Amino acid sequence: MSAIDLAIVGAGPAGLAAAATAAELGLSVTVFDENTAPGGQIYRGIEAVAGPRARDLAVLGPAYAAGKAVVERFRASKAGYSPATTVWLVQKDRRLGILRDGKASMVEARRVLIATGALERPVPIPGWTLPGVMLAGAAQSLLKASGMVPAGPVVLAGNGPLLWQLAAQFVAAGVNIAALLETGSAYKAALPHLPAVVLAGGYLAKGLGLIASVRKAGVPIRRSVEGLRAVGKGRLQAVEFTAGGRAERIPAELLCLHQGVVANAQLGMAIPLKHEWVEAQRCWRPVLDAWGNSDVEGIAVAGDGAGIGGADAAVHAGRIAGFEAARALGRIDAAARDARAAGDVAAWRRHLRARPFLDALYPPARALRVPADDVMVCRCEEVTAGQVREAVRQGGTGPNQVKSFTRTGMGPCQGRMCGLTISEIIADALGKPVAAVGTYRIRPPIKPLTVGELAALE
Amino acid sequence: MFRRLHEPANAVTIQIDGSPVRAAPGDSVAAALLATGNPVCRQSPASGADRAPFCMIGACFECLMEIDGVPNRQACLVPVREGMQVRRQARPTPVGAVASPADKVAS
Numbered sequence: 118m119s120a121i122d123l124a125i126v127g128a129g130p131a132g133l134a135a136a137a138t139a140a141e142l143g144l145s146v147t148v149f150d151e152n153t154a155p156g157g158q159i160y161r162g163i164e165a166v167a168g169p170r171a172r173d174l175a176v177l178g179p180a181y182a183a184g185k186a187v188v189e190r191f192r193a194s195k196a197g198y199s200p201a202t203t204v205w206l207v208q209k210d211r212r213l214g215i216l217r218d219g220k221a222s223m224v225e226a227r228r229v230l231i232a233t234g235a236l237e238r239p240v241p242i243p244g245w246t247l248p249g250v251m252l253a254g255a256a257q258s259l260l261k262a263s264g265m266v267p268a269g270p271v272v273l274a275g276n277g278p279l280l281w282q283l284a285a286q287f288v289a290a291g292v293n294i295a296a297l298l299e300t301g302s303a304y305k306a307a308l309p310h311l312p313a314v315v316l317a318g319g320y321l322a323k324g325l326g327l328i329a330s331v332r333k334a335g336v337p338i339r340r341s342v343e344g345l346r347a348v349g350k351g352r353l354q355a356v357e358f359t360a361g362g363r364a365e366r367i368p369a370e371l372l373c374l375h376q377g378v379v380a381n382a383q384l385g386m387a388i389p390l391k392h393e394w395v396e397a398q399r400c401w402r403p404v405l406d407a408w409g410n411s412d413v414e415g416i417a418v419a420g421d422g423a424g425i426g427g428a429d430a431a432v433h434a435g436r437i438a439g440f441e442a443a444r445a446l447g448r449i450d451a452a453a454r455d456a457r458a459a460g461d462v463a464a465w466r467r468h469l470r471a472r473p474f475l476d477a478l479y480p481p482a483r484a485l486r487v488p489a490d491d492v493m494v495c496r497c498e499e500v501t502a503g504q505v506r507e508a509v510r511q512g513g514t515g516p517n518q519v520k521s522f523t524r525t526g527m528g529p530c531q532g533r534m535c536g537l538t539i540s541e542i543i544a545d546a547l548g549k550p551v552a553a554v555g556t557y558r559i560r561p562p563i564k565p566l567t568v569g570e571l572a573a574l575e
Numbered sequence: 576m577f578r579r580l581h582e583p584a585n586a587v588t589i590q591i592d593g594s595p596v597r598a599a600p601g602d603s604v605a606a607a608l609l610a611t612g613n614p615v616c617r618q619s620p621a622s623g624a625d626r627a628p629f630c631m632i633g634a635c636f637e638c639l640m641e642i643d644g645v646p647n648r649q650a651c652l653v654p655v656r657e658g659m660q661v662r663r664q665a666r667p668t669p670v671g672a673v674a675s676p677a678d679k680v681a682s
Contacts, residue, residue, distance in 0.1 A: 151633055153601075153654050158632055165601055172581060201654075236634050248614045248627035249576065255631035258651075259577055263599060263606045268578040290580060351625055371576060381634070496629075497636065499621040529636035529647070565647065 121145045121197075123442050124213055124226035126204045126384060129157020130428045131420025131435035132232035133187050136196035138439025142448050147197035147224070149204050149215055151564075155191060157234050158254065159428045160184025161261040173264045176289045178282070180323065180428075181261070187432055205562035207231070207388050211415050214574075216566050222575045228415050228442050231385055231403075232435065235378035235421035238400070238481055239534050240275055241488045243346045245374065246496055249353025253283050253375035266290045269370030272356045274298040274345055276479045277377040281327040288334040295369050297331065298342040298358055300376065300482045310474035317471035339365070343484065347372050376481045380422050383533060386559040388413060394552035397476045398425055399486065400537060401556060408441040409434065417441065425476075426469050433465035486541045494542065495535040497528020502542055509546040516540055516557045529565065532557040576614045576627075577606075589659040598655040605631060605638045605650035608661075616640050616650060617664035640664060 123139050125132045128150035140146045148155075156163040163184040166173050174182060191198075199217060206214030213224045237252045244250065253273060259265040270293045273284050284297050314320050332338070339360040346357040348366075355368045379400035382392060390411040391404045402424040409417040419438040420431035437458050444454040488494060490503030500523045508522035516532075516539050519525060525539055526532035532539075536557050544554040562571075583599030589607060590596070598607035605628040608616060614627035616638050628638035631651045638650040641662040650661070 151652055162601070169584070170581075176580065201652075236632070237630065246619070246624065246626060248625050251627070251629050251631070252635075255629060258631040259606055259609065263602045263610075264580045265577040265606060265610060266580060268576060497621070499619065529639065530634065533634045533636075534630075 120225040120227050121147055122226070122446055123147075123228045123230060124149065124211070124224060125230045125232055126150075126207070126213075127157060127232035127234055127420070127422070128152065128155040128191075128198070128200070129159060129232060129234045129420060129431065130184070130187050131234070131422070131431040131438070132157070132230070133191040134432045134435030135230050135232060135419060135439040135442070137190045137194040138436045139442045140194040140196040142439070142443040144443060144446060144448060145197075146195075147199055148191075149199045149202045149213070149224075151201070151203055153201050155188050155198065155200070156184055158258065159234075160188065161258055162263075163188055163261075166261070170264055173260075176286055177261065178286065178289075180282075183428070203564045203566075204384065205564040205566055207384060207416070209388060209413050209416075214562065216564070216570060219570060220575075221566055221570045221573065227446055228417070230409075230438050230442065231416065231418045231422055232420045232431075233381045233384050233422040234431075235425060236381045236533060237375060238377050238379050239494075239538050240374035240376050240485055241492050241494045241502070241538055242374070242485065243492055244348055244353070246493060247347050247349055247353045248351070249349065249370060250347045250372045250374065253280055253373040254378070256371070256373045257283050257286070260286060260290070266292045267371045269293065270295040270368065271371040271373060272296050272298060272367055272369040273373045273375070274300065274342065274356065274358075275375040275485075276300050276302055276482075277375055278324060278327075278475060278479070279378070280373075280375045281324065281331060283373065283375075284331045284336060285327040288331055288336065294334075294336045296337045296339060296356075296367050298339050298345065298356070298360070300342050300345065300485065301480070302340075302478050303480055304478065306480070307474050307478035310477055313470040314474035317467055317469075320471040320475070376485055377479055378421065378425055379537065380424055382422065383531070383559055383563050385411070385418060385422070386556070387561045387563045388416065389559070390416065390418070392556075394550070395424060397473065399481055399541075399551075400425075409438045410441070415445070426465075426472060430465055430468035433461040433468065436461045437465060486538070487545045488538070488542075494538045495523075495525035495528065497530050497534070498524040498526075500525040500535075502538075505539060505542050506546050509543055513543070514547070515543060515555050519543060520557060526557050531559065531563065576612070577609045579610065587655055587657040589655050589657075589661055591661045592663055600655070602655045603631075603651050604640060604642060604648075604653045604655055604659070604661055607655050608640075608650065615663060618666040620667055623666040
């Protein structure tokens with residue numbers, strides 16, 4: 118098996134930009150991605166929308182259209198592309214286990230870049246497993262990939278930029294938005310970061326524009342929403358909550374939940390790369406140097422998977438990682454890397470200036486980080502917050518012990534939907550910082566493959 | 576539960592529990608399911624409660640369905656193909672137990 122120079126996991130903005138940059142410098146590159154087309158989640162479906170589905174662009178908006186240039190530059194490069202491919206293993210020796218067309222194989226690389234992007238933070242509320250409840254990003258994926266919008270009345274609940282963006286897109290598409298329920302935005306806490314977000318350029322105007330378009334459309338908006346519940350018998354029928362001390366019930370066919378995005382650290386944790394808890398974003402991220410290198414030789418991380426920075430920051434981070442790969446493999450020296458990357462480093466830093474404002478403005482609500490006893494927190498194994506607290510009372514000191522007590526995190530999602538909540542609940546119950554409590558030990562394969570596929574491994 | 580902004584060109588037809596469902600090339604199986612009146616993809620193995628696709632990006636594993644005879648495929652990651660046979664997954668029957676009518680997925 119001959120090694121490729123650079124294996125990239127993920128075809129979002131960071132992975133695509135890194136691939137194009139490294140390939141332009143003469144490296145042999147392959148991008149492995151789970152989806153059938155490039156763009157990641159943020160630019161999902163961009164090639165179709167840039168082509169035959171051009172009508173949908175008016176609904177999706179200009180920020181989405183920016184993905185076209187990123188994908189085009191990747192397509193124009195000599196970088197290889199392996200779509201519909203699952204990476205279920207990355208070893209410290211930079212061998213990757215992949216699965217494509219039901220066939221598992223190993224790939225050897227001289228360098229690996231993990232560009233697995235972001236996941237939505239879990240939003241555990243009573244009733245969140247009912248059909249008719251989904252994450253806001255899920256509804257947005259349907260819009261991007263398939264040009265689909267909710268057929269009946271929809272309630273959007275939570276906080277964060279994506280919630281407003283989705284609301285604005287639904288308004289443009291003529292969707293019946295029954296209400297937008299904001300679980301709290303901390304304007305006072307965000308105020309000190311206002312100058313920085315202004316300097317980051319565009320973010321504030323974009324956000325205010327989205328909010329204005331939703332308001333102008335007359336969407337009912339409730340602020341400081343608490344006690345959010347999805348209710349219905351076998352299917353969502355209504356959303357219940359209190360706002361300003363008043364209890365309300367809004368009938369709906371669909372509830373879209375959102376409270377920000379977090380780094381998708383699953384693959385890096387399985388290697389494992391060293392990770393740290395980021396208090397401002399309340400999630401884990403890999404510990405990296407200025408060039409994106411992890412503590413494991415030859416393995417780097419770029420984009421939202423390295424900590425949330427947004428799509429524009431991810432493009433620059435990807436390019437920076439591409440230059441660094443070329444340096445590490447001897448194609449260019451450090452001085453050439455520094456010179457070529459200087460513009461991207463400056464732009465990357467500028468985009469990251471917007472983050473402290475957004476992080477402070479949209480903190481995840483405490484009741485959604487540390488839910489009440491009756492709320493199911495592990496969807497796969499149906500474990501409640503109360504059962505997790507009981508396991509702590511019985512002596513459980515961390516997520517791995519609570520996992521063996523309760524089965525939380527043992528289901529098919531491997532802790533992706535409950536990991537953060539479990540760590541937060543245990544930390545809260547023990548009166549310790551989340552960093553001290555830790556998270557699940559993630560083990561490969563991080564995606565399912567059958568025994569037959571494993572046995573036929575080449 | 577979802578509607579299309581525009582009718583698809585070159586629609587394909589898949590079967591969900593034996594009923595024909597029209598889908599657009601490029602749709603995932605989960606998307607095609609959600610464009611029908613019934614978003615349920617499976618019953619939870621733990622309680623038997625109905626579940627529907629939740630994250631649509633391959634992370635939550637709620638959308639596990641039987642696709643062309645292979646169970647537990649992530650329907651949000653599998654693109655539709657003409658003639659594809661898709662089945663909602665019922666709660667697995669515990670070893671030694673007899674399936675009750677309640678273990679059947681409502682469709």
